[in-house]
Each structure stands twice: as C-alpha cells, then as structure tokens.
Amino acid sequence: MAELRLTFSQTDPKNKSILINVSYFDKDELVNESGGQPFHFTMDSSKYEDLRWYIEDYPEFPDYESIIRTQEIEQWLNELGRDIFGAIFFHLDNRQIFDLFRKGNSPHLITLVSDSNDILRLPWEMITNKKSPLALQKISLRRQIKKGKPVEIKPGHL
DSSP: OEEEEEEEEEEETTTTEEEEEEEEEETTEEEEEOOOEEOOOOOOHHHHHHHHIIIIITTTSOOHHHHHHHHHHHHHHHHHHHHHHHHHHTSHHHHHHHHHHHHSOSSEEEEEEESOHHHHTSOGGGOBOSSSBGGGGTEEEEEEESOOOOOOOOOOOO
C-alpha cells in the first residue's frame, strides 16, 4: 500500500501559522519526506454553509432557483479542489513526493494528520490535481487526530 501522510503543525496560534510535512510510505516503510513547508489555506464560514446546503438540502428540495445556486457551488468546488492541491503541492519537494506516491503500490491512501479542527474539517474529498479529483483516481482519504487529551477512566459498577 502506498500512503501519503500530510501532517499539519500549528507553529504560532496567534497568527494561525501552519506547517505541512509530507511523508510517503510504501508498505509501511518511509520512502521520502519533506521538511515543514508553510500551508496557507482558509475557507470562509459561508462556504461551509453552502457546502452543507448542497449536500443536505438541495437533494431533497431541488427547484429552479436551486439549480443556479448548485451550478455556482459546483464551479466553486472544482476551484476549491485545485486550490487545496496547490496549497499542499506548490512546493517542489512536496510535488515530487506526490509523484512518487502515485507510482507506488496500490491501493493508495492519503492520511491527514492534525490536531486542528480548522484543518480536519476542510472538504479534503474535493482535492483535485490537473487530471481529476483524487477520489476518482482510486485514492482513499482518512483523517487522523494528531494528539488527543488523555481520558481518565473511572471504575464503573455493573
């Protein structure tokens, strides 16, 4: 299995500076990785509402006015996928690692690792290279929380 691990680290909480480290694993062995590169991408909260409407409301209540809004959202989703891809693979090191990943053993998996809700809630399923959305290229996607808070386990009685 070829895995591309995208690890996001917040370097300055005040400025919301984020670094991304791209690592490529083949058969659970590290093949290549990049140093931390700046990751600059944000999404306006109104876009999350558009996305929610498109997924949840539109299929139930399509009407003529909805079709126009849907076309605008679909165009935005295409641009969004390319923008996210560009934000990650703009750096040559990251792009070269992605190319290695694509040549790796099937199946292909991208793991997003972060402790930031702002990163994990991005619509990563839309990520698109020049060819098409990665999901249509048989690349699976998963989200992973970088670190969690320890949970105290309390004894219980049955």
